[in-house]
Each structure stands twice: as structure tokens, then as C-alpha cells.
Amino acid sequence: MRDTLPPMPAAGSIRHDWTLREIEEIHALPLPELLFRAQSVHRAHHDPLQVQGCALLSVKTGGCPEDCAYCPQSARYTTGVGREPLLGVEETLVAAARARDQGATRFCMGAAWRSAPRGAQFDRVLEMVRGVRALGLEACCTLGMLTAEQAEALAQAGLTAYNHNLDTSPEFYGAIITTRTYADRLETLGHVRRAGITVCCGGIIGMGEDLSDRLGLLGQLAAQDPHPESVPINMLVRVAGTPLAEADPIDPLELVRVIATARILMPASIVRLSAGRLSLSDEAQALCFLAGAGSIFIGDRLLTTGNPEVDRDRELLERLGMRLADEPVTVS
Template sequence: MKSPDWNALATRSLTGELISRSQAQAVLEAPDEVLLEQLAAAYRIRHHYWGNRVRLHFLLNAQSGLCPEDCNYCSQSKISTAEIEKYPLMAQAKIVDAAAKAAELKAGTFCFVISGRSPSESVFSKVLEAVKEVKAKHELKVCACLGLLTEEQTHRLAEAGVDRVNHNLNTSEQYHPQICSTHTFSDRVQTIQNVQAAGITTCSGGIIGMGESDDDVIDLAYSLRELNVTSVPINFLIPIPGTPLAQQNQLNPRHCLRVLCLFRFILPAQEIRIAGGREVHLRSLQPLGLYPANSIFIGDYLTTPGQATLADFQMLRDAGFVLETSNGSILTEQFYGEDASVNEMSKWA
């Protein structure tokens, strides 16, 4: 297949045109020798909307394991035998302490996650109180990931000050039954629509590398565009021992970069975040992922460790990116620019 003109594809994306399925397939099927051309075209779009800014997100697993769902990728699901910590909702003081660490690390968003299908009223009430205290003490945006939510629950989250709710589609509608049987793709879509009805911005993305086809990846991107979500985390499967997908190993760094380019072509204005698995699958090519994407998680993930914070800051500095805070201001030399030494940054290692 002849490679498209990537620059022309970027121009069409910038005008708001949805790229065709054949063009999307060409992005994923392109040979390695044109990868840098794809990244340059994706960066044109990214730079138009985001410049060289990078947003940092800090993730807290506030309630771990004990989940009744059977998501095949997840170490916290009822069918997983993975050796992970399992605990009920953290005490409010611990949640607020974690938010303080997020603020210290210059994260713009504090992502608060609990395991489970949907929060009970007692847990939900405690979540609301924790959110209120975090918002009162720190200049952070709060993103809550709480499972399936009703419209009434999302309105209460809005009243408590939640800025964003995460609920990933994870994969295409066609492939979803291969990944989970205890809830449907439509259940996930309904939660996103409930969040939007409450006036809260939406965070929804997916997991790449679960055995899906290229068409499934494209369908996921199209679905997210149709839902007009605000933020799009792209996870690359970490095959955790004890989960049904423990033997999945279909990713390489170049494919991951092409996936990120695809999502930028289809979702030009959205915040695109390189999420779980970037350290495992992008490896030494992580900086190139920030040419299509404009945000990352800093610190650890739900049940797997992330890259050392010092290494993330050094990566951003070396690549010439600047940090965007929760209020939209820019941190450059005062934080990790030309005057910042490795010793000054070492406290975040």
C-alpha cells in the first residue's frame, strides 16, 4: 500500500475533517521508515492546539481489588489471581496526603480511582467528602474514576467540585465481549453520557494490545470522537501474571507510536495522554510519544510501578517540552529548565 501524504492528512485533520477508515488503516500499517514523517505530521496538529506544553496527572489507587467485574486485563477483577494489595477505601487523610504529593510534583490533575462496579452510597459519600477537602487545600483539578455512574451520582460529583470523570471505553464495541462479560459497552457509553449531562468534562480512552484488530483500534478512536470526550488516555497492556491476558505480547514501540499518531489524527483537539504501559512498551522511544500526545501520568499506576519521576522530568526537559499547571500557567526554567540541576530534581526520584 502506498503511504498517504501525512502532512496533507494533518491538514485535513486541522480543518475538522474525519479521516477515512482506509486512511486510518494506512496510519497503522505504515512501514517503519515513514514513522518519523507520521510523527512530524501528528506534531503539527498537537502543536496547533497544545504547543510544546505537557500536562502531568497523578494517579491514586484509593480502593484496590475486591472487584466483582471480570475484565480480563485487570489484576483487580474477580477472576484475577494476581498478587496485589487489596484494601477498602483509604482514609480521607491518606487521600489528602496523596493530593499534596501530586501538588508537590506539579501535577495539574489528581486522579482518584476506586475499584468496583459502582460505588455504594457509603463509599460514594466518603469520596465526596475527600474531594471537597482536596479542592479546599490544593489548586488541583480532580478526576474521579469510580466505575459505572448514574446521572444522579454525576450531579453530586459536580456539586462536590469534581472537574472530570474518567470512564474508559477500553476497546471497540465489537471486541468488548471478548474482554468483559459483566457489563456492556453500552453501559460504559451511558456513564460517559451521564457525566456530560452533569456538566463535568469527560476522560475516556482505551487499552491497546489486548488481542484486538486494527479495525477495533480505529473503531475505538471513532467512538471517542463521536462522544466528544475531552481527555483520552491511551494505555498499552501490561500483561500481568494471574490475569487471562497474561500471555498477550503483540506490541512493539513503533506500533505504539503509530497508534498515538492515529488518535491525534482522529482527535485533533483532545488532550491525549500516554498512560499505563508507556515505560514497558515505548521504552527508549518514550519522548517520541509526546509528539502526538500532550500529557502523561507521573508516578505509579493502579497496581504497577511507573518510571521514576526524576526520569520523567529529565525526559521532558531534554525534549524541550514545558509543564502546564492546573491553572494553565507554564513552568519552565523555575522548575526544570536550564537553571535546574539533576540534584535539584533528585528529591522527586
């Protein structure tokens, strides 16, 4: 059977010209072979025994005008998530310091805006970024769409990374979001890249998409030059009141396959095991790490949805002989 498998690319090679056929062949490999290839690539670029701990804080919650079908913060849905104003700088930095003490080396700040505002609120975010960096943490923001000038200002404040997910393939995107185009997202990513901020960009699986859409998303990410330094892979968290509340759950092994495929396509990127971990067994999470996931979010909340507690994560990593990174993780 091994003679019929597609050839294994060199573990250290970086490509931006993957074809959909090649991506399909990788994803369809027998799982032991897929995990072996992904782990070989992972070891060529990353420490396989450590994961980066990140923390995510909602600094402005609810009331978003977008219609993203998965999001409990949309003003269009009744989900029990209320509108809360932008947090103060001091409150944010207290949370950042607590996250650092719990083992996080990256602190992410999310705001439910369609586009980052101008004026006093944006200036407050810049102050938050400077404060987080002064604590010795990487600083990441996800604020919606940015102008080139806003990206430059964030870079000047010291922002490490900007998260702006593509979510899914271009073909399926319109079934999930109608208030912002794929081109809009790519434009913001371009502003971020040109400002010298690293890119955090991934997607969500389990939204009713076909396999071709999952692989199309990975193809879009892998075609970026350079690849996103950070690739979060999220599993849909079904929230009552959203259009996807009744979406069928996916087999955790599908998440493992997507992570392993992403690892092979983008060898130097940090693949982040993100939303949806509460629905995973310890064994499924272990397979995700074996597949090349090099980061988790720690803390009991991800914006407005649940997440495993820090002590549980530490206990799992200890059982696996792994550890949280004790300093920011660089991309090789």
C-alpha cells in the same frame, strides 16, 4: 510517493464523522508523514513543549466483581492484589498534596467498584473531590458506572473529569469483558457529559486485538460530540494471574501510531500517554510526545502497577527540552 498520500486535513478542523477507511489511511501513513501531520495538529491546539503531570491513586483496591481480562483488581483472578477498604479523606489529601509538590496538576482517584456505591462511601468520595480542588488541583475520578444523580453530585462537588474507558472496539469488547456491556459504558459517559463534567475516555492496546479493533476504538472516541477532552492511550501491562498475562508484547511503534492517529482525529483533546511506560525506552517515549501525547502520569504507581519515578520523568523531559506544565491544562 507524496502524490499518492491522502490529503492532509486542516490542522484546526474538528470532525465527528471520520470513516473507518479514513482512519485506516491515516494510521497507515509512512511514519515520518504521520508524525508530521500529528505534530502539526498538536501545535495548532497545544503547547508542544509541555506535558501535564497527573497522579493516580487507588482509593479502594481489589475485590472488583468484574472480569476485565487485563485487571489485577478483579476478584476472579489470583494476582497478589489484596482487598483494601476505601481510604480516608485525610490520607487521600495527603497523597494529593504530595503529588502537587511533585509537579502534578491533576489528581485522579480510582476505586475498584463495578458501580459507584450509594451512601457513606460515595459521600466520602465527594469530600475527597472537594478537598483535592481546594488544593488547587484538577480532580478526576474513576469509580465504575454512575447514575445520573451520582454524576450530578460529583459535578456539584467540583469534579473536573470522569474517567470511563471504552477499552477497545465494540466488536472485540466481549473477548475482554463479559460483566458489563459497551452500552453500559456509553450510558455512564452520557451521564457524565450531561452533568457538565469533562470526559476522560480512551482504551488499551496490546490485548490481542486486531488492527481493525484499535482503529474501531479510535473511531468510537472520535464520533463522540464533543470529543472526550482527555484520551488516555494505555499499553497493556501484563500481570501474572490475569487472562492476558501471556499476551504478546507489541512493537512500541504501534503505540506511537495509535497516539498520532488519535491526535489527528481529535485535535483539541489531550492525548495521555498512560499505562505501560515502564516498558518503553526514552526514545519511544520521545516519539510518543512528538506524535502528540500531552500528558503523563507521574509517581511510581498507577493503581496497582508500576510507573517511572518522578525524577526519571523530569530528567527525560529536560533532555528533550520539554517541561511539566505548572498549572492545569485547558482544552482549546
